Amino acid sequence: MRAARLFEYHKPLRIVDADYPKIKRPDHVIVRIRGAGVCHTDLHVVEGVWRVSLPLTLGHENTGVVEEVGEGVEGFKRNDPVVVHPVMTCGVCRACRAGEDMYCENLEFVGMGRDGGFAEFMLTSVRSLIRADGLDLVEVAPLADAGLTAIRAVKKAAPGLYPGSFTAVIGVGGLGHIAIQLLKQMTTTNIIAVDIVESKLRLAEQLGSEYVVNARDDPVKEVMAITGGRGVNVALDFVGTQTTHETCLRILRKGGKFIVVGYGGVINLRSADMIANELTIEGSLVGNYIELQDLVELTRLGKLKVITNRYGLDQVNEVLDKLKTGELIGRAVLTP
Missing domain, CATH: 3.40.50.720 (NAD(P)-binding Rossmann-like Domain)
Incomplete structure (x- = not known):
């Protein structure tokens, strides 16, 4: 599959043929990416502010449709439209039980700690999925982080x-x-x-x-x-x-x-x-699963609209440059 990956800090991302993700746990889900928002955090990763393990597929602001599900997944099936929360959590630590998903003791952050959505497909977990029936999946991609x-x-x-x-x-x-x-x-x-x-x-x-x-x-x-x-x-x-x-x-x-x-x-x-x-x-850092659900509902009710600019995956470095210089109005979204 095609993916935009970072191989060296301070260098442009490279479009490469990357491995298709594999389901390894019963709660895993593979999402076919429809929209991947570009964030200042992506810039900070490129600049080495966040010292992540390289190479890495960036992109933590994602929407798409379900492609495959693990054997333990219920409530979602192939082709269901979803907004993907950027963190995968365990669901059993004290923070998770309190609803503070960003404090999870076993947190995995897509696009930072593991491969993200600047690709055709991405691995996540069922806890991270919010249904997005009837919504424009490109327009709502920024809800997953900016929102x-x-x-x-x-x-x-x-x-x-x-x-x-x-x-x-x-x-x-x-x-x-x-x-x-x-x-x-x-x-x-x-x-x-x-x-x-x-x-x-x-x-x-x-x-x-x-x-x-x-x-x-x-x-x-x-x-x-x-x-x-x-x-x-x-x-x-x-x-x-x-x-x-x-x-x-x-x-x-x-x-x-x-x-x-x-x-x-x-x-x-x-x-x-x-x-x-x-x-x-x-x-203030990102938000929890319920807050993402609230954003999706506000959008569905017509109470919230994200200003988006659509780009192809091949334009990722151009978008990062525009973001750095402050040229963008609203949010840039890649469409892998």
Whole structure:
């Protein structure tokens, strides 16, 4: 089968003829990939930020149809359309029993720890499958990571939001544009979208953001003016640079929460300032199976739409370059 694999860090992926996956456990499932989203994490893998074992087929944001099932699989059969959660979990450790799938003690992450979906076929487990009947499998592929990450971050933000509150969404990219829609569905907060690209700010307005701020100007000054000098209740950083981290800390009001999703910077905050202002800093990583099911249902109800750009598998390196330079609006999806 054709697959886009990474053989060396800092080198382009190579399209090769890879081995067809094999079912080795009763709960294993082989999925014929229909859509594979391209994520900044894929860039970080190429750059060696995540030191994975090479060679590796990337791609952790996948949809497709069931091709084969292990002898213990029930509820799914050949040709069933599915969204594939990026982690394979054991289901029996304490974290799994608590529904915290990302904390599984025996977690396997496709596209990072094992071969992912930049290929014609991919191996996963039945626990990772969410039915996607009637949905465009290319359009919903980003739900498996971008959507998951956004909904988990928004759920962390929601308890501190109320009518008249303010939430800053830093970065209106693949995750940010989904987060804006989820904030509109799940909260009554006023949204301030912050980005350096005018077309992305226009998209934020179309999706319901009450305010937009171009970060090329003075985002701290503008956000403070919008909030009457008080600052935001929650800052969601989907970019993760030193600059965006610092911006988030400077725009928080007393008792505010900084939710860190994008990574790449270092958070510098004096403990005295954190205590005096009762600030909360919280990381957010992907999401669990139930959150993915919620995303699929919101999409089915027409309450959520992912902006997608479709590319062939042969264009994977072109897409990674576009992602690196910030050219993409929404999410890129490969169609192996």
